[in-house]
Every structure is written in structure tokens, then in C-alpha cells.
Amino acid sequence: MNQAKAYLSSGNYKKALENYAAAVDRHPGNEGLLGAYTEALESINEKADKAYEAKDYAKAGELYHILLKSGFGKRPLPRALSFDTDYLAMRIGACSKMLMELGIMQYRAGDLEQAIEVWKKILVFNPSDREAKTAIDRATVQLQNLKQMN
Template sequence: MTKGLREKVFLLLGIFLSLSLSSCGWLAREQTQRQMGHAAMQAQIELDAGKIQKAIDIQKEIYQKYPQDPTVRSGYIKTLESMKSSGDQAFERNDFALAGNIYEILAKNWSHFADFSQSLSFNRNFLEKKVRTSRCLYVEKQVRAHLETGDFQKALDIQEFFQKYSQDLTVRNGYIKTLESIKDRADQAFERNDFALAGCIYELLLKHISFATPLGRRLSWDREVLTKKIRSCKKILFENGLEQYRSGDLNKAISIWKSILAFDPENQEIKRTVDTTILQSKNLEKAK
């Protein structure tokens, strides 16, 4: 083979190799683009379905595969911003349960996108604060609903949330506001002579609150106030029942005395009085 022919062969081989490498690179980029497009589409589908964690997992997987690809990072950021916007929109329409869940999922996954967190419009502190605020507003909304229906037990059962975030000023103030509101309902019942309801609410508060804690000491009333109110409710109800008994309306007397047992179920004196009166009522019926 002549020197000129060899040079031509090498030249052709070089061109072929260059084209092959270029083609491989193009195919690799094309494959990456397809994977990114598919991942973005799947993430959006999960996001639209409300599956926030699943959407993050999809973006996280493709990002771990191509951490240096600007398009992958851009898609990841876009998904996260979309999630945060969904949380904001839920918050604005007072859907605090949904908003809190979205913010919480983003906060829990923060370590997975911390390396590009500077490119996000929000930070971890913002998310954690939003979680607490959303939860607090959600609980307050639930408490108001329970108060409106008179379900004071359920209103107090939500206290676990307040205890979890007891160091947060907003949460703590919300809890105090709830307790004061429940106490006001008891006072209103007392003032309109509904001593059975008032006694039940006072007793619930007495059982649920630890007045030795800093939170308990911030209330406008204490254990002694509740105890006195409960004692007054029992005394008035007992006297009202006695008045009905003396007038001959034994059934009414029994009904009134039984209402005491609703908030003082271990009161043996009232139990004996009720049992004795029921027996008298039965004997009177037989004698007719």
C-alpha cells in the first residue's frame, strides 16, 4: 500500500470514528431527553393526583442519575415549585389539612434537594413554619366545629397537637384560646340555668388540664374556680330535684338527679337517692 493510499485510509477511518462517536453521543443525549421527558410527565401525573411524595421520588431518581444535567435540575426545581404553589393555594382557600401535608412532605425531603436549594423560592424554615401554622389553623377550625355542635370532648381531644408544638407561640396561644372558649361556653350554660351542661363542661376541663404547667398558669381561671363551679352545679341540681320530689313529680326529680351523675358518676349519695326514688315511683305505680 502506497503512502498516499494509507493516508487516505486513515483519514476515512478518522472521519468514520468521529461520526460514530458523534452519533453515539447524540443517541445518548436523545435517550437522556426521553427519560427526562417521561419522568417529568409521570411526576406531573402524580402531582395532579395529589401523590406528592411519589412525584418527588420520580424527580429524585432521574436527578440522581443525571446530577450534572441542567435540564434535569430545572425539571426537578419546577416540580418542587409547583408543589409549593399547590400548598400555598390550599392554604389560601383554608384547606389547612392539605396545605400542611404538602409543606410537611417538602420539609421532610429537604435533604434530597438541599444542594440546589438556593435556586428555590422557599427554604426549610419557611416550610416548617407553614406546617405548624397550617396544623394550628386546621385544629382551630376543627375545634370551632366541635364547639358549634356542642361536642366539647372532641374539642379537648385535639389537645395532643397543641402538646406536640407547645413551644410554638402561635400554637400555644391557639390552645389557650380554645380552652378559654370552652370555659366561656360552660359559663354561658351556667348563666342560662343549664347546670347539667355547665357541670359536664367544667368537669371535662378539670380532667384535661394540668394547671401545674406554664400553659395552665396562663389561663384566666384555675382548678379551684372549676371545682367551685362544679360544686355549685351539683348543689343547684340536687335542690331542684328535691323541689320536684316534694311537689310529687318523682320522674322529674329522678331526671334532674341523674344529670348530676353525667359529670359526677361516682357520687354514691346521688346514686342512692336516684335508686330510692325509682323504687318509690314503682311502688306508687303498683298502688294505683
């Protein structure tokens, strides 16, 4: 549990949740451990919500993705969480949408490299986003064509 806390403190949320989950699986009746795991989940969700409110959609999306993939629903927790998988999926979709729009604005302004970078951020937390993949591919081809012309 100390290692999970250290990961949580250092911002390595994925490793923290992996460590907590492994400990909970080894000691399913340990109420202190279950409580610490629940608090870690809530803390990460709170950080994701704050990033979302601050319009840091890349960070928020990444944190929501970590929570969604953590498997928290497979473990009995001492209390209900303030979020569920539907909420996380909805927020991931919203983060993707906002970053797509930001990328489109960059694209329309003629900054293809920046647009591509923004769209790549989507794939970090939503790797199956076809719209982002298509946008990246098209902008990359256009960028290569422009570089060849110059």
C-alpha cells in the first residue's frame, strides 16, 4: 500500500491504481485498504474534473481513461463512488470533442503541425477515435505536400 501511495503522490495514477487493485485482490476483506483504494479513485476523479473545468482536456481525458481502465467496478468498495463507467465514458467523449474542435481551429488557421499535435493528444486517452486518426492522417499528408512544394 505504501508503494501505491507513493505512486499516487508522484502523479503516476495508473501505477497507483494497479498497486491498490493488486493489494485489494490479495486482501479483499481489508477495510483500510479498500478505503484507501476508494479514496485514491475519488482523488483521481476530482483531479480529472478540475482539469476538465480548467479546459485542460488532454489531462482530464487521460485521467478519466486511467480510471475507466482501472477495473474499479470488479472490486467491492466500502461505499458508492461519485462516478461510474458511463460518466467516465461521457467525459472522455467530451474531452475528445473539445480537442477535435481545438485542432480544427488550428487547422483552419493554417497551423497544421499544431492541429496534428492537438489531435494526437486525443489518441492518448481515446486510442480508437477514428475522427482524430482521420484528421491526423489528412493533415499529415497536407503538411508533407506543403513541405515538398517549398
